[in-house]
C-alpha cells in the first residue's frame with residue numbers, strides 16, 4: 001500500500017497537499033488543470049522532491065530520505081526518454097543497471113520485457129529508427145524490467161494518435177495486471193482514466209483529493225472536475 005500521510009509538497013510559492021492511500025495492484029489517474037500539481041505529486045512520490053511536511057510510505061515503510069533509485073517506483077515520462085546513441089536493448093538495460101554492466105541474467109530479463117511489449121526483434125535498433133509507438137513500448141519495457149511495485153506514468157502516450165494510445169493503455173493495464181503493480185497515471189483525458197483507472201484523484205486548488213471510484217466520479221463530477229472538463 002502506498003500511503004500519502006498528511007503530505008505537503010512545495011515548489012517555489014506553489015503548495016500541494018495529499019492525504020490518502022493506494023492499495024497494491026490498484027490503478028489511479030490524476031486529473032486536473034495545467035499547473036495544478038500533478039507532476040509535483042509524482043515527483044514527491046518518486047523522491048525527486050522531498051516533502052516540507054508529512055510522509056510518503058510504502059507498506060508502512062517511511063520513504064523520507066530514500067533516493068529515487070532506491071524507491072519501489074518506476075517512472076515513465078512524457079517523452080519516452082530514450083538515449084539516441086544506445087540501442088533498444090541497452091536503453092531497456094539502463095532500467096536494471098545504470099552502468100550497463102549487464103549480466104547474462106540481466107540480458108535475459110531485457111529480452112523478456114521486450115517480448116512482452118511486442119519488440120522482440122528490436123534489440124539492436126536505435127531509437128531513431130523506431131516509430132513513436134515503438135519508442136513508447138521500449139520506454140515501457142525499461143520501466144517493466146525494474147519490476148517495481150508502483151508504476152507511475154506522466155502523460156506517457158500524449159504524443160501518440162488515439163488508436164495507438166488506446167493500444168498502449170491496454171498494454172499497460174494487461175502488464176500491471178500480470179505483475180500486480182499499482183499504477184499512478186497523470187492524464188488530461190477522462191477517456192484514458194475510464195479505460196485504465198480504478199479511481200481518480202482530482203488535483204486542483206492545492207489539493208490532490210482523496211481518490212474516488214472512476215465511473216462514479218465521471219458520472220457525477222465534483223465542481224473542480226466539472227470546471228476542468230468544461
Ligand SMILES: Nc1ncnc2c1ncn2[C@@H]1O[C@H](COP(=O)(O)OP(=O)(O)OP(=O)(O)O)[C@@H](O)[C@H]1O
Nearest residue numbers: 011012013014032033034035036037038039040041
Ligand atoms: N522548480 C519550480 N519552481 C517554482 N515553481 C515550480 C517549479 N516547478 C513547478 N512549479 C510550479 O508548481 C505548480 C505545479 O506544477 P506541476 O508541473 O506539478 O503541474 P501539473 O499539474 O503537472 O501541470 P501540467 O498539466 O501543465 O503538466 C505550477 O504552478 C508550476 O509553475
